[in-house]
Amino acid sequence: xxxxxxxxxVDRWLAQHACCGPVYRWSWFMPVxxxxxxxxxxxxxxxxxxxxxxxxxxxxxxARMTEQCSxxxxxxxxxxxxxxxxxxxxxxxxxxxxxxxxxxSPSADAAPLPMAQEWPEGHVVLSFVLTLLQTWRxxxxxxxxxxxxxxxxxxxxxxxxxxxxxxxxxxxxLDFFVGLEPIWEYPTVPAKRPALRAPTPKxxxxxxxx
Numbered sequence: 001x002x003x004x005x006x007x008x009x010v011d012r013w014l015a016q017h018a019c020c021g022p023v024y025r026w027s028w029f030m031p032v033x034x035x036x037x038x039x040x041x042x043x044x045x046x047x048x049x050x051x052x053x054x055x056x057x058x059x060x061x062x063a064r065m066t067e068q069c070s071x072x073x074x075x076x077x078x079x080x081x082x083x084x085x086x087x088x089x090x091x092x093x094x095x096x097x098x099x100x101x102x103x104x105s106p107s108a109d110a111a112p113l114p115m116a117q118e119w120p121e122g123h124v125v126l127s128f129v130l131t132l133l134q135t136w137r138x139x140x141x142x143x144x145x146x147x148x149x150x151x152x153x154x155x156x157x158x159x160x161x162x163x164x165x166x167x168x169x170x171x172x173x174l175d176f177f178v179g180l181e182p183i184w185e186y187p188t189v190p191a192k193r194p195a196l197r198a199p200t201p202k203x204x205x206x207x208x209x210x
Contacts, residue, residue, distance in 0.1 A: 002130070002147045002149055002152070004123070004126060004127040004130050004131075004147075004152075005127070005130050005131050005134050005145065005147070006036075006040075006127065006131045009036065009131045009135075010131055010134050010135045010138065013131075013132070013135040014135055014138060014139060017139065018032075018132075018135060018139075019081070019132070019135055019136040019139045019140075020139060023132070024063060024066070026056070026059055026060075029059055030052070030055060030056070030059070033050060033055060033097075033128065034050050034055075036124075036127075036128050036131075037050045037098060037124055037128070038050075040123075040124040040127055040128075041098075041120065041124060044116050044117075044120050044123070044124075046100065046120040047100070047101040048098050048099055048100040048101055048120065048121060048124075049098070049099050049101070050097060050098055050099075051095075051096070051097055051098070051099050054095040054096050054097040054098075054099075055092075055095070055097040057091075057095045058088075058091040058092045058094070058095035058097050059091070061091050061095075062084075062087055062088050062091040065084075065087050065091075065188075066084050066087065069083065069084070069190050072190045072196075075196070076193075076195040076196065077140050078137060078140050078142045079193060079195035079196075080190075081133060081136040081137060081140065082133065082174070082175060082178070082180060083171065083190055083193060085129050085130075085132060085133040085136065085174065086170060086171025086172070086174045086175065086187075087171060087188070088129055088132070089125065089126065089129040089170040089171065089174055090163075090167045090168055090170035090171055091167075092125045092128075092129070093122065093125055093163055093167055093170055094167035096121075097125070098120075098121035098124055098125060099121075100120060100121050114153075114156075115156045115160075119160055122160060122163075126174075129174065130145065130147075130174075130178075133145065133174075133178070145178045145179075146178055146179035147177065147178055147179075148179070151176075151177065152177050155173075155176070155177075158173075159173045159177075168187050168188055169184070169187065171183075171187045171188070172184050172187045180194075181194050
């Protein structure tokens with residue numbers, strides 16, 4: 001599994017049954033995101049801060065979005081987890097919840113990943129969301145994420161560019177990175193997801209560039 005998924009945090013959140021309720025509480029979410037961010041940036045040898053206003057805006061926008069698709073959680077619980085994590089990724093990136101400062105020298109054990117050095121705030125947010133999604137899947141009794149480092153390494157810059165143009169593309173890229181069919185058109189509509197419709201030919205990955 002990719003280093004983006006933090007196994008120690010997965011174990012911690014599983015023990016808390018985090019995705020069965022706490023994740024939707026601001027009193028749980030903000031301290032956890034703060035600690036995760038601080039730890040991840042330190043590991044990367046980067047200096048930055050979690051903006052509480054941006055994080056708050058992201059969380060409450062996300063909470064409103066998830067309320068609108070609560071029925072989906074009962075119909076397709078695993079795919080619902082993927083969908084709402086994609087929406088969380090979108091909200092955190094759009095709100096610029098992590099503000100970077102001048103970088104430090106990377107620590108000796110810092111992961112030598114291009115994204116981690118070129119876009120550390122994106123790396124940390126994606127790591128947080130993937131770690132949460134892994135926890136969610138395991139809580140639901142599903143297997144671990146289907147992650148391929150090579151696929152991510154080839155397309156992360158395209159991810160960054162596209163999300164900068166349209167934050168709603170964060171969800172389809174998250175799906176693509178974990179082996180699901182990305183829904184480029186109407187990505188915010190759960191009914192368009194393959195889990196809720198008959199199989200159709202996969203669209204060309206026109207937004208993906210190496």
